[in-house]
Amino acid sequence: MAQAKLIDGKAFAADLRAKIAEDVAELKAKHGVTPGLAVVLVGEDPASQVYVRNKGEQTEAAGMYSETHRLPADTSQDELLAVVAKLNADPKIHGVLVQFPVPPHISQMDVVAALSPDKDVDGLTVTNAGRLASGLPALTPCTPLGCMMLLKDTLGDLSGKNAVVIGRSNLMGKPMAQMLLAADCTVTIAHSRSKDLPGIVRQADIVVAAVGRAEMVKADWVKPGATVIDVGITRYPARDPAAAAAGKTRLVGDVAFDEVKEVAGAITPVPGGVGPMTIACLLANTLTAAKRLSGIA
Numbered sequence: 001m002a003q004a005k006l007i008d009g010k011a012f013a014a015d016l017r018a019k020i021a022e023d024v025a026e027l028k029a030k031h032g033v034t035p036g037l038a039v040v041l042v043g044e045d046p047a048s049q050v051y052v053r054n055k056g057e058q059t060e061a062a063g064m065y066s067e068t069h070r071l072p073a074d075t076s077q078d079e080l081l082a083v084v085a086k087l088n089a090d091p092k093i094h095g096v097l098v099q100f101p102v103p104p105h106i107s108q109m110d111v112v113a114a115l116s117p118d119k120d121v122d123g124l125t126v127t128n129a130g131r132l133a134s135g136l137p138a139l140t141p142c143t144p145l146g147c148m149m150l151l152k153d154t155l156g157d158l159s160g161k162n163a164v165v166i167g168r169s170n171l172m173g174k175p176m177a178q179m180l181l182a183a184d185c186t187v188t189i190a191h192s193r194s195k196d197l198p199g200i201v202r203q204a205d206i207v208v209a210a211v212g213r214a215e216m217v218k219a220d221w222v223k224p225g226a227t228v229i230d231v232g233i234t235r236y237p238a239r240d241p242a243a244a245a246a247g248k249t250r251l252v253g254d255v256a257f258d259e260v261k262e263v264a265g266a267i268t269p270v271p272g273g274v275g276p277m278t279i280a281c282l283l284a285n286t287l288t289a290a291k292r293l294s295g296i297a
């Protein structure tokens with residue numbers, strides 16, 4: 001069998017950001033509205049620092065207004081919630097995002113509950129999760145939104161496909177399953193406690209791996225020709241000892257890419273697959289929130 005088609009999330013995300021920038025320019029010119037995104041980072045997690053910096057840079061590159069609030073790791077939950085409350089009330093800001101993970105003394109659930117659903121560009125509030133589950137217009141989590149765009153671009157109509165989502169987080173697995181269901185897939189949510197995970201995954205026309213275990217999905221788990229979307233990102237020291245000593249890392253997904261690409265019909269790489277779609281979809285959500293808050297669309 002031929003090798004899988006490589007799904008180029010990096011290129012897709014670049015096209016999406018360019019389209020968003022055009023829409024932002026039009027929104028400014030026609031309505032005088034500049035979408036504004038505020039990102040809040042608590043602590044110094046190295047990966048989060050990179051993601052937050054990239055969010056700020058890509059927000060500005062799209063012509064939007066960007067604010068980044070970097071708070072020390074010992075910020076109390078009340079102090080963080082006060083920052084969120086201020087951003088909820090700020091008319092320049094249409095999207096508010098608190099970068100995860102937050103330090104262990106802060107409850108992620110309480111942070112999400114403090115977000116205004118209208119500015120919840122992560123799509124995590126119960127209002128937006130409930131709207132998604134009910135088939136109503138919602139702000140939806142960025143990574144599954146990006147996965148859906150890649151799937152529709154690769155496969156076209158998803159109706160009737162068997163989709164297996166591995167992972168059940170609020171940020172990824174659950175909304176992914178809802179989006180696939182809304183696209184008329186037959187959806188199974190599997191997780192680390194599922195019995196016969198390989199057998200479940202082998203039924204799938206679409207596999208979305210978001211379980212956070214490096215290279216867990218093997219070639220003999222995958223039906224020949226299936227489309228495989230890899231959401232996992234595990235960071236290991238670089239293979240080259242000198243590079244590793246200099247702190248360089250390599251990224252590995254939840255799918256054993258080298259073997260699965262021999263079986264799958266299409267597959268996302270890590271890096272360069274789903275990851276870049278996350279920030280592009282954050283910009284898309286910020287634009288949507290700005291339009292809705294301004295009464296346009």
Ligand SMILES: Nc1nc2c(c(=O)[nH]1)N[C@@H](CN(C=O)c1ccc(C(=O)N[C@@H](CCC(=O)O)C(=O)O)cc1)CN2
Nearest residue numbers: 051098099100101122142143271272273275276278279
């Ligand atoms: N509040 C949120 N926190 C987190 C989210 C989120 O959606 N909302 N998702 C992840 C991290 N994340 C965005 O925040 C993110 C992850 C990965 C990428 C990305 O571009 N990955 C690249 C590799 C980049 C690298 O070298 O590290 C790729 O896969 O090609 C962007 C954003 C957790 N927290």
